[in-house]
Amino acid sequence: MMKHRNFVLLSLFLSTVIVYLFVTAPPPLVTEGKVGPKIPVARVFEILNEENKIVRNMYTKDIVGNSKTSGLKYSEYWKESDVEAGPLPAQFLRATAVSLEKSKLRLGLFLGSDYPINSSNKFSGDQLERFLLLKQSGKPQFFFVKDVALYSYMFADVAVVKPCVECHNKHKDSPKTDWKLDNVMGATTWTYPEEYVTYDELVELILTLRNAFRNAYSLYIKKVSSFKVQPEIREKWPKDGYFLPSVDVFMEAINQKASSKTFNAIAQLRQNGYVANSDVISGARDTGKI
Amino acid sequence: MYLFRRKQHGAGYLLGIIISSIFIIFMQLPLSAGYYSPGPMTAGHENAKCEWCHKQVNGTLRQKFQANIQYLIDLRKSSVPLGYRQVVNDDCIACHKRSDDRHPVFRFFEPRYEKARKEIRPHYCVSCHKEHSGERVSITPTFCVTCHKNLKLKNDPVSIPHEELIKNKQWHSCLGCHDFHGNHKVQVTKNVKKVVSRKKIELYLMGGPNIYSNEKKEKARETPDDET
Numbered sequence: 001m002m003k004h005r006n007f008v009l010l011s012l013f014l015s016t017v018i019v020y021l022f023v024t025a026p027p028p029l030v031t032e033g034k035v036g037p038k039i040p041v042a043r044v045f046e047i048l049n050e051e052n053k054i055v056r057n058m059y060t061k062d063i064v065g066n067s068k069t070s071g072l073k074y075s076e077y078w079k080e081s082d083v084e085a086g087p088l089p090a091q092f093l094r095a096t097a098v099s100l101e102k103s104k105l106r107l108g109l110f111l112g113s114d115y116p117i118n119s120s121n122k123f124s125g126d127q128l129e130r131f132l133l134l135k136q137s138g139k140p141q142f143f144f145v146k147d148v149a150l151y152s153y154m155f156a157d158v159a160v161v162k163p164c165v166e167c168h169n170k171h172k173d174s175p176k177t178d179w180k181l182d183n184v185m186g187a188t189t190w191t192y193p194e195e196y197v198t199y200d201e202l203v204e205l206i207l208t209l210r211n212a213f214r215n216a217y218s219l220y221i222k223k224v225s226s227f228k229v230q231p232e233i234r235e236k237w238p239k240d241g242y243f244l245p246s247v248d249v250f251m252e253a254i255n256q257k258a259s260s261k262t263f264n265a266i267a268q269l270r271q272n273g274y275v276a277n278s279d280v281i282s283g284a285r286d287t288g289k290i
Numbered sequence: 291m292y293l294f295r296r297k298q299h300g301a302g303y304l305l306g307i308i309i310s311s312i313f314i315i316f317m318q319l320p321l322s323a324g325y326y327s328p329g330p331m332t333a334g335h336e337n338a339k340c341e342w343c344h345k346q347v348n349g350t351l352r353q354k355f356q357a358n359i360q361y362l363i364d365l366r367k368s369s370v371p372l373g374y375r376q377v378v379n380d381d382c383i384a385c386h387k388r389s390d391d392r393h394p395v396f397r398f399f400e401p402r403y404e405k406a407r408k409e410i411r412p413h414y415c416v417s418c419h420k421e422h423s424g425e426r427v428s429i430t431p432t433f434c435v436t437c438h439k440n441l442k443l444k445n446d447p448v449s450i451p452h453e454e455l456i457k458n459k460q461w462h463s464c465l466g467c468h469d470f471h472g473n474h475k476v477q478v479t480k481n482v483k484k485v486v487s488r489k490k491i492e493l494y495l496m497g498g499p500n501i502y503s504n505e506k507k508e509k510a511r512e513t514p515d516d517e518t
Contacts, residue, residue, distance in 0.1 A: 101396040110400040127402040145401045
C-alpha cells in the first residue's frame with residue numbers, strides 16, 4: 001500500500017516537472033534564440049579577410065607607400081607626443097583589432113610571423129605549425145583552438161609593395177633581412193566562438209569590421225591634428241602631395257573597393273545554400289581540430 | 291498536553307519563518323553588502339557597487355531551470371547560472387578602457403598563447419587582479435618569464451642588457467622599469483641601477499604607493515555608465 005502511494009506521488013512529481021520544464025516551456029533564453037540559415041564561420045572569415053586585405057593593401061600602397069611624394073612620415077613610434085608620424089601598416093591592423101575588441105562581438109584579429117620585427121609577434125606552438133603548413137601549401141588554415149573554444153582561420157600576409165620589404169629588411173631589430181616582393185611575411189589570424197553564424201550576425205560582423213577600420217584611420221587623423229604643419233585633409237590622397245583623405249573619403253574608397261566583392265560572396269553563399277567550403281571543413285576535421 | 295505541544299511547535303515554526311524572512315530581507319539591502327563580501331576591495335574600487343560586476347543572467351528562474359535541464363540532456367550547448375553570472379573581462383573594461391594597452395587581455399586569446407594561458411591565464415583580467423583581496427595585483431611579479439624568456443634585442447639600449455638580466459633570472463626587475471599595461475606616463479630608464487627595488491614593486495602590487503608616474507594616459511571611468 002505504502003509502495004503504491006510512493007509510486008503515485010513520484011509519478012505525479014515527475015509529471016509536474018516534465019510539464020513545468022517542457023510542455024509549458026516559456027521561450028528559450030535569448031542566448032540560444034538564433035534563427036535563420038546557418039553560415040559556416042569559415043566562409044565568414046573568408047569574407048572578412050577579403051575586406052581586410054583590400055583595406056590593408058590600400059593603406060599600405062596609397063597612404064604609406066606614397067610617403068616619398070607626400071612627405072608624410074610613418075613610424076613605429078607614431079604615438080609618442082614628440083613624433084610627427086602615422087602608424088605603420090602592421091600598427092594600423094593592430095588599431096583595427098583593438099577597435100574590434102571593444103565591440104560586443106567576440107571577433108579576434110591578430111597579425112604574426114615566424115620572423116617578426118617585434119619578438120612578441122612571433123608564432124609558436126600549434127599556430128607556428130599551421131603557419132608553416134600555410135606557407136608550404138599556399139592554403140589558409142582553419143582550425144579549432146580547444147582551450148579557449150575559438151574557431152580560427154589563418155590567412156597569408158603577403159609583401160604587396162616595396163615599402164613592406166624595404167622597411168622589414170632595413171629595420172634594426174628585424175631577424176630576417178632578405179625579404180622579397182610576394183613573400184609570405186606573416187599571417188593574419190581570425191577567431192570567433194561560434195561554428196555557424198546567422199545572416200544578421202554576418203552583416204553585423206562586416207559592419208563592425210568596417211567601423212573598426214574607421215576608428216583606426218580616425219586615430220591617425222587625430223594624431224595629424226597635432227602636427228606643426230598639418231596636411232590638407234579632404235578629398236586628395238598622398239600621391240598628389242602633402243594630403244590625406246578625410247575619414248569619410250577613406251571609408252568611401254573602402255566601400256567602392258570592397259562592397260561588390262563582399263556582396264558577391266554573400267550572394268554566392270545564398271546560391272549555394274549557405275554551405276561550407278567542403279575542403280576547409282573536412283581538412284580541419286581530418287586533423288582532429290574540429 | 292498534545293494540543294499544547296502542537297501549539298508550541300506551530301509557534302516555533304512561525305518564529306523561524308519570521309526570523310528567516312527578516313534575515314533574507316536584510317541581506318538584500320545595500321548596507322548589508324559588507325557582510326557577504328569575501329574581502330576588502332582593490333585600491334580605487336572602494337566606492338564600486340556590487341552590481342557593476344555581479345550581474346544576473348537574463349531570463350526568469352524557470353527559463354534558467356529549463357535551459358539547464360536541456361543542457362544536461364544535450365539539447366543545449368551551454369549551461370546557465372541560476373543567479374549571478376561569472377565576472378568577465380567586459381565588466382572590467384567597462385571602466386578601464388585602454389586604447390593603447392601594451393598587454394590587452396584580448397591578445398592572449400590568440401592561438402599561440404596557449405602555454406601562457408595554461409600557466410598564468412593572462413586572457414582574463416581577474417587572473418592578475420583578483421577582487422576582494424585588497425591587493426592591486428594578485429600574481430607573483432615574476433610572471434613575465436612565461437612569455438619573454440627568449441627575448442633578444444639587436445640594439446639593447448639598457449646598461450645591463452636584457453639578455454643578461456634574463457640569464458640571471460632577474461624577472462622581478464621587469465616591473466621596475468616597465469608598466470605592464472603602459473597606462474602611466476613614464477620615461478623608461480636605461481640605467482638598471484635606477485630600477486625600482488623589488489620591495490617597492492611588491493608593496494605597490496599589494497596596494498601600496500605608486501612606483502610609476504601619477505599621471506595616467508587614460509583615466510578609469512567613475513562608473514561603467516559614465517560616458518565622459
